[in-house]
Amino acid sequence: MKLYYYPLSTYSQKVLLAFHEKDVPFTAVVLYPGDPQQRAELQKLTPLGKVPLLVLDNGWKVPESTTIIEYLDTHAGGPRMIPADLDLARQTRFHDRLADLYVNEPYRTVAREPDPARVAAARERLDTMLGGLDNHLANRTWVMGDSFTLADCAMIPPLLQYGSAHPITRFEHVSAYFARAMERPSVMRVRREVEAFAAKAAS
Ligand SMILES: N[C@@H](CCC(=O)N[C@@H](CS)C(=O)NCC(=O)O)C(=O)O
Incomplete structure (x- = not known):
């Protein structure tokens, strides 16, 4: 494929x-x-x-x-990436939707949108979402608990790609989650490709 x-x-x-x-x-x-x-x-x-x-x-x-x-x-x-259990599967999909629609999209707005009003609204949304995620991750390793799932596949890239545009440092548990993610072989592999591609594009 x-x-x-x-x-x-x-x-x-x-x-x-x-x-x-x-x-x-x-x-x-x-x-x-x-x-x-x-x-x-x-x-x-x-x-x-x-x-x-x-x-x-x-x-x-x-x-x-x-x-x-x-x-x-x-x-x-x-x-x-999506648990076989139907309730856990639904919760995983819910977190996937939250990550795509309410974290990734506002991060893209903050990073790229010229309109200050839209950027301010996106930052407000991010603060709400990152605050909720921070509470959620206080006693979890990954978004769904012990297993790395679709929800993590969706949540990590916007933090990786756009985190500097709206830092997560104020959110203790999100920061710890991100640090754990940076040690994960799949994330390290994606990161290496991103860095190599960006370096090539800049040269
Ligand atoms: N909902 C889509 C979003 C895909 C998406 O927005 N891709 C962007 C790159 S991150 C793109 O191809 N943008 C080009 C365009 O919209 O014209 C998904 O989950 O795959």
């Missing part, structure tokens, strides 16, 4: 974390949707024009980071 992704894209990093956690091999195709030519290539595969996109060997396309990870859980083996 081929994974179309961009190393600096947080949703791509989310999926890469799951691939690495499961140790599933894939063919990497790096595409930058911000480049008109590469975007046109991507739009031939998916009208959404977004990365990540998984294309299976039979041509079937799986867009959307959460759906790609669900596909891997069903078909690729390795440790489950």
Whole structure:
């Protein structure tokens, strides 16, 4: 299977974390949707024009980071990213939604949006979310407890990519969680790729 992704894209990093956690091999195709030519290539595969996109060997396309990870859980083996227990699975998906919609998206706004009013609203949202996450992580290693799940795949990339735009240092347990994440082999692997890609782009 081929994974179309961009190393600096947080949703791509989310999926890469799951691939690495499961140790599933894939063919990497790096595409930058911000480049008109590469975007046109991507739009031939998916009208959404977004990365990540998984294309299976039979041509079937799986867009959307959460759906790609669900596909891997069903078909690729390795440790489950969504628990088999239905209640735990629902809670994991809930935290995945919180991470994507209310942490990743406001972080992207803070890092990129020129409108000060939108940035201020996004910072307020982040403070609410990071405060809630801080309480949640006071007695947990990972978002769902002892197991690293889809919820961590979603939560870690925005902290990694945009953390400096809205620091987490005020949040003791989020900071400790992030430090633990930085020691995790899957995260270290994604981070190495991000750093190598950024260094190459800057040279
Ligand atoms: N909901 C999507 C979001 C994917 C997404 O927003 N990808 C960004 C990069 S992080 C992208 O491809 N942006 C290009 C565009 O929207 O034109 C997912 O979870 O995969």
